[in-house]
Amino acid sequence: MADELVLLDFWPSPFGMRVRIALAEKGIKHEYREEDLRNKSALLLQMNPVHKKIPVLIHNGKPVCESLIQVQYIDEVWHDQAPLLPSDPYQRAIARFWADFVDKKIYELGRKIWTTKGEEQEAGKKEFIECLKLLEGELGDKPYFGGENLGYVDVVLVPFYSWFLAYEKCGNFSIEAECPKLIAWAKRCLQKESVSKSLPDQEKVYGFVLQLKKIFGIE
Amino acid sequence: MAEIHVIISSCDRNVGIATALRRKPVLVNFTSKLEQTMADEDEVKLFGMWASPYSRRVELALKLKGIPYEYVEEDLSSKSCLLLKYNPVHQKIPVLVHNGKPIAESLVILEYIDETWTNNPILPQDPYDRAMARFWAKFIDEKLLMTTRKASVASGKEKEQAIEEITEQLKLLESELQGKEYFSGPSIGYLDIVASVLVFWFGNLQEALGVDMFTKEKFPIIFGWIGKVAEIDAVEVCRIPKEKHLEYIRTRLEAFKSASK
Numbered sequence: 176m177a178d179e180l181v182l183l184d185f186w187p188s189p190f191g192m193r194v195r196i197a198l199a200e201k202g203i204k205h206e207y208r209e210e211d212l213r214n215k216s217a218l219l220l221q222m223n224p225v226h227k228k229i230p231v232l233i234h235n236g237k238p239v240c241e242s243l244i245q246v247q248y249i250d251e252v253w254h255d256q257a258p259l260l261p262s263d264p265y266q267r268a269i270a271r272f273w274a275d276f277v278d279k280k281i282y283e284l285g286r287k288i289w290t291t292k293g294e295e296q297e298a299g300k301k302e303f304i305e306c307l308k309l310l311e312g313e314l315g316d317k318p319y320f321g322g323e324n325l326g327y328v329d330v331v332l333v334p335f336y337s338w339f340l341a342y343e344k345c346g347n348f349s350i351e352a353e354c355p356k357l358i359a360w361a362k363r364c365l366q367k368e369s370v371s372k373s374l375p376d377q378e379k380v381y382g383f384v385l386q387l388k389k390i391f392g393i394e
Numbered sequence: 395m396a397e398i399h400v401i402i403s404s405c406d407r408n409v410g411i412a413t414a415l416r417r418k419p420v421l422v423n424f425t426s427k428l429e430q431t432m433a434d435e436d437e438v439k440l441f442g443m444w445a446s447p448y449s450r451r452v453e454l455a456l457k458l459k460g461i462p463y464e465y466v467e468e469d470l471s472s473k474s475c476l477l478l479k480y481n482p483v484h485q486k487i488p489v490l491v492h493n494g495k496p497i498a499e500s501l502v503i504l505e506y507i508d509e510t511w512t513n514n515p516i517l518p519q520d521p522y523d524r525a526m527a528r529f530w531a532k533f534i535d536e537k538l539l540m541t542t543r544k545a546s547v548a549s550g551k552e553k554e555q556a557i558e559e560i561t562e563q564l565k566l567l568e569s570e571l572q573g574k575e576y577f578s579g580p581s582i583g584y585l586d587i588v589a590s591v592l593v594f595w596f597g598n599l600q601e602a603l604g605v606d607m608f609t610k611e612k613f614p615i616i617f618g619w620i621g622k623v624a625e626i627d628a629v630e631v632c633r634i635p636k637e638k639h640l641e642y643i644r645t646r647l648e649a650f651k652s653a654s655k
Contacts, residue, residue, distance in 0.1 A: 225533065225566060239525045241532060251521040264509035265495055271502045276483065309483060 180205035183219050183231040185212055187383050189282065190242035191230040192334035192373050197249045199369035200325060201256040243274055246330055259327045273313055273320065274331040280306045281335050289345040289384055290393050300346050307354045314360055325367060329360075333370055336361040340377035341384040438463040439491040441477050443470055445642050447539075447591035448500040449488040450632045454587050455504050457628035459511045501531055504584060516584040527578065530570060531588040538563045539591065546603060546643075547650055557607055564608070568615045576619065586623060590632045593620050598636055602643035 184191035222238035232239045250259045287299030320328035351358040364370045442449030480489045480496035490503045545556035577585035610617040
């Protein structure tokens with residue numbers, strides 16, 4: 176019986192990008208469906224009634240929600256191809272810890288940078304860079320967080336790279352100047368087709384952010 | 395033959411393989427039994443705090459799996475050097491230290507425990523069921539407990555709204571529990587461990603706040619589950635002494651109110 180896989184997504188969502196990368200890394204055939212978040216489909220509301228958010232992964236009619244949970248699910252079901260989580264329990268715990276760190280910090284701080292100004296924005300920028308530096312420390316001299324190959328933390332973090340230009344323009348700073356190692360890592364990830372095909376262009380994301388600022392009346 | 399039996403029975407009684415070998419220096423190839431006993435010699439330390447449901451849930455998992463551990467109570471107003479060394483990123487409890495290696499974040503710790511000590515598994519085997527368990531655990535932590543925190547420090551309309559949100563969130567948990575013995579199915583597991591915050595901590599908090607929304611009448615299924623879970627021996631580790639807890643909550647709320655003036 177052939178697997179039926181549908182991904183409900185929204186092109187600029189870093190959470191959706193994580194799932195796209197995981198599916199691509201493992202060569203899993205699926206149907207991609209773009210959602211209009213101002214007009215959510217009946218299917219989305221039916222499949223994610225609790226949060227009503229994308230991404231939603233529907234596997235043979237059964238929904239899986241929340242991007243970290245989806246990536247782990249994909250890794251467990253298609254465990255033979257391109258494993259994302261390490262096999263050692265302690266290494267897995269470290270990977271889960273850093274994925275959780277990215278989830279708790281990066282999105283909210285990034286959001287702070289493009290939605291606020293003045294002191295609040297400065298505080299956001301400072302903490303954002305501190306978090307990226309911590310991640311650089313965790314990366315160390317490895318080519319990827321996963322070691323020699325793309326792993327769980329790489330998949331969880333690299334989507335935010337597509338938002339870096341937007342953060343830099345809105346915050347008037349250079350992420351590369353502060354965190355060159357991380358930028359080098361991101362560019363290395365983009366050499367992989369699974370990543371380059373899953374991440375939108377930084378200019379396109381910046382255009383989207385400018386539109387959002389207009390809609391929400393943010394200067 | 396008799397010597398071999400002595401050593402094996404020493405292992406079974408967890409005397410410690412070094413002691414057993416000193417008594418009866420016999421080289422026998424029983425590697426897997428040796429590894430089992432070495433695992434029993436694991437050093438497990440938990441840095442926790444008595445009023446933290448995140449800390450208590452890790453203790454519950456350790457108790458359910460029969461893993462011996464050393465508990466270290468942290469004074470959160472004066473964190474120990476060891477805690478800051480083991481969790482430099484968040485500087486929070488709980489932190490599990492296994493043979494010197496630290497793991498932080500309670501949900502990460504629970505999965506580590508399940509993968510390292512494979513007896514009495516707490517997560518389901520099937521990937522879809524695992525995804526569902528993780529989804530509801532995240533819901534409890536990121537929605538229910540966050541809203542509860544908001545309700546604790548809010549007042550007036552904001553507090554009312556937060557309490558309404560909590561009611562809706564509890565209703566979702568109530569329907570998730572429908573038709574099941576426990577959140578995890580026929581026996582207690584990961585999601586019950588995460589939801590154990592509802593067994594003692596939640597009721598204490600409600601009393602301290604002078605709120606009365608978490609009742610048997612409104613949530614009969616959850617209260618039915620609480621009754622079952624509270625009877626399990628290991629769950630006693632989650633009991634937070636009521637008067638001490640009420641006092642603690644009131645002190646913290648006072649401190650928060652004066653800090654925000």
